[in-house]
Amino acid sequence: MSPTFVVTVVAGGDKLGKSLERRFLWRTMPAPLQDVTKRRSNVSSTSHYEQKPKSQLSDYIISEELGKGAYGVVYQVKEIKTNKEYALKQINVSVNEEGIPQSVLRELSVMKSLTSLRHPNVLGLVNVFHTLLGKKEGMKINMIVEKCDWDLHLFLKGIPRNCPEKQCRHIARQIFIGLDFLHEHNIIHRDLKPQNILINRNQEIKIADFGLSRMYSNTSAFTSVAVTLWYRAPELLLLTEYGSSSDIWSAGCIISEVYHREPLFAGDSEAGQLWDILGKQGVPEESKWPHDAIVKREAFISERTAYPRDIQTLNPSLSPEAAAVVRECVKFSADSRPTAQRALKMPYFKSPRESAESPVPPPSNFSAMRCESSTPRTANVRKIHKIKPKMTHSNRRSENMISQLPNEIEQMKIEPDNDFTPFF
Amino acid sequence: MINRWIWTSDEVKNAPSIRAGMSQKEETRLRREGCKIVVEVGSTLRLKANPTMATASTYFHRFYMYHTFSDFPRELTALGCLFLAGKVEETPKKCRDICNSAVQRFPDIFNSYASLTDEVMGIERVLLQTLKFDLQVDLPYEALLEYGKIFPGVSKEQMSETIQIAWTFINDSYYTTLCITVEAQLIAIALLHLAFTVKEVKLGAVENTWWEQDVSNWSNEAVDRTCHMVLDFYTATKENPIFAEPAAVVPNK
Numbered sequence: 001m002s003p004t005f006v007v008t009v010v011a012g013g014d015k016l017g018k019s020l021e022r023r024f025l026w027r028t029m030p031a032p033l034q035d036v037t038k039r040r041s042n043v044s045s046t047s048h049y050e051q052k053p054k055s056q057l058s059d060y061i062i063s064e065e066l067g068k069g070a071y072g073v074v075y076q077v078k079e080i081k082t083n084k085e086y087a088l089k090q091i092n093v094s095v096n097e098e099g100i101p102q103s104v105l106r107e108l109s110v111m112k113s114l115t116s117l118r119h120p121n122v123l124g125l126v127n128v129f130h131t132l133l134g135k136k137e138g139m140k141i142n143m144i145v146e147k148c149d150w151d152l153h154l155f156l157k158g159i160p161r162n163c164p165e166k167q168c169r170h171i172a173r174q175i176f177i178g179l180d181f182l183h184e185h186n187i188i189h190r191d192l193k194p195q196n197i198l199i200n201r202n203q204e205i206k207i208a209d210f211g212l213s214r215m216y217s218n219t220s221a222f223t224s225v226a227v228t229l230w231y232r233a234p235e236l237l238l239l240t241e242y243g244s245s246s247d248i249w250s251a252g253c254i255i256s257e258v259y260h261r262e263p264l265f266a267g268d269s270e271a272g273q274l275w276d277i278l279g280k281q282g283v284p285e286e287s288k289w290p291h292d293a294i295v296k297r298e299a300f301i302s303e304r305t306a307y308p309r310d311i312q313t314l315n316p317s318l319s320p321e322a323a324a325v326v327r328e329c330v331k332f333s334a335d336s337r338p339t340a341q342r343a344l345k346m347p348y349f350k351s352p353r354e355s356a357e358s359p360v361p362p363p364s365n366f367s368a369m370r371c372e373s374s375t376p377r378t379a380n381v382r383k384i385h386k387i388k389p390k391m392t393h394s395n396r397r398s399e400n401m402i403s404q405l406p407n408e409i410e411q412m413k414i415e416p417d418n419d420f421t422p423f424f
Numbered sequence: 425m426i427n428r429w430i431w432t433s434d435e436v437k438n439a440p441s442i443r444a445g446m447s448q449k450e451e452t453r454l455r456r457e458g459c460k461i462v463v464e465v466g467s468t469l470r471l472k473a474n475p476t477m478a479t480a481s482t483y484f485h486r487f488y489m490y491h492t493f494s495d496f497p498r499e500l501t502a503l504g505c506l507f508l509a510g511k512v513e514e515t516p517k518k519c520r521d522i523c524n525s526a527v528q529r530f531p532d533i534f535n536s537y538a539s540l541t542d543e544v545m546g547i548e549r550v551l552l553q554t555l556k557f558d559l560q561v562d563l564p565y566e567a568l569l570e571y572g573k574i575f576p577g578v579s580k581e582q583m584s585e586t587i588q589i590a591w592t593f594i595n596d597s598y599y600t601t602l603c604i605t606v607e608a609q610l611i612a613i614a615l616l617h618l619a620f621t622v623k624e625v626k627l628g629a630v631e632n633t634w635w636e637q638d639v640s641n642w643s644n645e646a647v648d649r650t651c652h653m654v655l656d657f658y659t660a661t662k663e664n665p666i667f668a669e670p671a672a673v674v675p676n677k
Contacts (some may be wrong), residue, residue, distance in 0.1 A: 095545075099545050106512060109557055113560040127556070
């Protein structure tokens with residue numbers, strides 16, 4: 001069963017980056033202003049104050065629990081008014097004498113504004129509201145999000161065979177496009193993993209839970225949160241500065257996993273994870289080891305790390321082009337990894353290879369996002385250390401990402417596979 | 425997408441307090457007083473005029489499009505907005521400090537509260553509910569600075585003086601409902617235009633309606649109306665300064 005979810009957020013000085021840059025980006029983002037008069041008339045036609053400002057839990061019917069994750073409990077809900085299905089994420093937040101923690105406020109408001117920009121590969125936050133738990137216990141934050149069919153972890157676990165190249169590339173591309181969008185707006189996911197990449201029947205990918213990890217970065221030492229370490233970049237494991245390039249590492253690991261449904265690096269503790277990475281890739285030279293790492297480089301020099309192997313050897317299912325992307329993304333030194341935008345320019349994403357292979361059908365007949373943490377992919381981390389954020393790649397302008405969306409999206413229609421037997 | 429936080433002027437004239445029977449004049453007065461509290465208390469806490477105070481004032485104006493002044497007294501909402509905006513804009517101030525400054529600056533208003541900090545905490549939740557966690561507010565300041573760069577015909581000194589004036593106009597516009605009736609970028613345009621007019625700056629080769637490249641169908645009347653909202657505010661408060669009514673203002677010790 002899933003571990004019980006306990007997260008206590010203790011407020012305090014917000015150590016999380018004075019992200020003036022982020023604010024600036026928000027503010028300078030020009031709103032489409034060409035059609036002011038038309039919009040005005042629209043506004044007046046739907047009178048504002050007639051709409052109820054309150055959006056309470058009672059507007060929704062909770063039908064079933066979909067799973068417990070590191071961030072809270074997820075339920076399937078139906079909005080009464082519209083009969084639409086959504087997922088509800090509930091997060092407990094403790095409130096101290098400074099009210100609702102600053103980190104929680106900031107992240108929620110950023111997510112809220114991001115959603116208004118509507119990116120196809122980023123999970124939309126439809127609504128957010130709080131419910132009080134009691135006088136002093138704090139409150140629940142309720143997030144209504146789009147409902148997707150699976151998370152990538154369940155999807156990969158459920159499909160009967162490896163995905164063909166085209167399908168893998170389609171998934172990989174969307175992950176990078178979504179990441180590029182987040183990074184463009186100075187959001188570092190920090191906890192990208194198959195469990196919070198959602199996938200729909202039509203092969204559409206949506207990145208979820210971005211920013212949530214930051215809400216817990218000043219979590220109290222008593223808290224134990226179940227987290228996966230397999231996708232975590234070395235700089236996070238070594239508790240040094242991290243940046244958007246840490247997400248690129250995770251994306252590289254995930255893409256490798258999409259190909260052969262096995263994790264690229266799999267450790268059961270921070271140290272174990274580092275040993276696995278360095279065992280496969282070798283120990284980097286002295287100059288690349290972070291000077292403020294909590295473990296010395298020398299500690300890892302041993303027989304176990306003496307025989308580095310290439311990505312293609314580690315994962316023979318990767319096509320040469322895909323291997324090139326993964327190889328760049330999982331470079332030990334964060335500065336050497338490409339930005340999401342640069343990765344999207346690599347040959348892998350450029351050459352849509354026509355193939356007769358049909359995409360692997362999605363697993364049928366089982367609920368989305370169930371048992372997120374029921375797998376042995378978790379390690380108990382006692383202490384969440386404070387990590388200084390580093391906004392790399394932040395001042396970069398992106399091209400219109402939507403225009404980069406591949407034709408494949410149109411082409412990629414999953415045909416129902418009659419041979420496919422449900423295995424759940 | 426329609427900006428849900430922009431209302432028509434008719435809607436503002438029909439705000440909840442007014443529909444509940446309050447006079448337009450009284451409602452305007454309470455809005456100004458609330459924003460005055462934001463600015464005064466914010467200043468004693470050494471918050472720069474922007475963006476925290478502008479954000480707080482915007483929350484304040486939005487809030488009273490959903491609630492009445494009789495349900496939620498302006499002074500509490502003002503402190504709640506300041507408290508919340510401080511956290512969102514990364515200039516956090518302790519709730520206790522905000523309350524202490526408020527009591528010191530406006531003793532007659534705040535002395536009657538037995539536990540002001542608890543009240544502010546309470547109003548924070550109502551604010552979040554009303555504002556739906558949509559707390560990132562667009563402000564006109566950056567747009568103003570950007571527009572300041574597009575006039576090669578104006579000397580550097582003259583331009584920076586003009587920007588300074590426009591900046592002050594923007595600060596003062598938060599006493600009015602401009603921030604809930606006009607988009608931030610349009611406020612920047614209109615008030616820069618106003619500053620040019622006040623300073624009688626010759627724009628040289630640039631068209632007098634220089635904003636048309638960005639905002640094609642924004643009529644001159646609409647620009648004028650925006651400017652007049654600020655000018656009317658100056659006229660009105662010259663005759664009746666905010667908190668001029670007896671028993672409201674007490675000089676700082």
